[in-house]
Amino acid sequence: MRIYVLTLFPKMFEGPFSESVLGRAQDKGIVEIVIRNIRDYATDRHRTVDDYPYGGGAGMVMKPEPLFAAVEAVRKEIASGTEEGATEDGPIILLTPQGRLFSQKSAVTLAAEKELILICGHYGGVDERIREHLATDEISIGDYVLSGGELAAMVIVDAVVRLVPGVLGSEESALGDSHMSGLLQHPLYTRPQSFRGWDVPQPLLSGNHAQIARWRREQSILRTLKRRPDLLENALFSPQEKRMVEEMRRDASK
Numbered sequence: 001m002r003i004y005v006l007t008l009f010p011k012m013f014e015g016p017f018s019e020s021v022l023g024r025a026q027d028k029g030i031v032e033i034v035i036r037n038i039r040d041y042a043t044d045r046h047r048t049v050d051d052y053p054y055g056g057g058a059g060m061v062m063k064p065e066p067l068f069a070a071v072e073a074v075r076k077e078i079a080s081g082t083e084e085g086a087t088e089d090g091p092i093i094l095l096t097p098q099g100r101l102f103s104q105k106s107a108v109t110l111a112a113e114k115e116l117i118l119i120c121g122h123y124g125g126v127d128e129r130i131r132e133h134l135a136t137d138e139i140s141i142g143d144y145v146l147s148g149g150e151l152a153a154m155v156i157v158d159a160v161v162r163l164v165p166g167v168l169g170s171e172e173s174a175l176g177d178s179h180m181s182g183l184l185q186h187p188l189y190t191r192p193q194s195f196r197g198w199d200v201p202q203p204l205l206s207g208n209h210a211q212i213a214r215w216r217r218e219q220s221i222l223r224t225l226k227r228r229p230d231l232l233e234n235a236l237f238s239p240q241e242k243r244m245v246e247e248m249r250r251d252a253s254k
């Protein structure tokens, strides 16, 4: 998989993209992350990337020309590339607080792509023609406003890359993570068995795999019911679990 990030602040990515899972994914050659400076695609003498908003008001607006040129150059590069399965119509994602909310489901979908192009806005935002005629998708990472799309791009890249097959070792599989099955993950414990008088729950010490799996599933459902009951509406349950959820709901409302 190859991910292109178009930004005015390439240095922001140096630390986050070179450490931990993202660093290892690139070292293993499973993922290539290419950071492009949008300013390199500005053609005037001052390499201008932003300008005042028509109609006045606060906040500079990112100009369309450098961003269109940057995306077109990347698309050309993809088209001429030899990477197996390379497509020229992968998503061009504009990071914006006005986009659809990013979720684990979005991450799973994006992890199946061969190429992603992420556009980081800055200042007051980007010229509307970028949204209308360049981006194929608009994503927000939450209902708050960041100074730029860089942190949002990092969040998305991290969540996506860890789902690409081969990136996580079997010991750190993403399958049991919160939100993968529509539920929150069960509580986790490690040694020592007793810490300051707080003990590890008995089922986890039983050595009985069926009992452990049952305990974890129950805890996962219980935790979701307590913290994020909204998630239960879309989670998949066996008939027996459905009855259990109803019982837990009744107990919780007492």
Ligand SMILES: C[S@@+](CC[C@H](N)C(=O)[O-])C[C@H]1O[C@@H](n2cnc3c(N)ncnc32)[C@H](O)[C@@H]1O
Pocket (backbone or CB within 6 Å): 094, 095, 096, 097, 098, 119, 120, 121, 122, 123, 124, 125, 126, 139, 140, 141, 142, 143, 144, 145, 146, 147, 148, 149, 150, 152
């Ligand atoms: C200060 S914001 C501009 C916000 C814009 N004036 C608005 O109200 O929609 C600058 C840039 O940060 C990025 N950004 C800010 N909040 C974001 C969020 N919640 N999700 C994704 N990107 C965000 C976008 O790329 C945006 O163009």
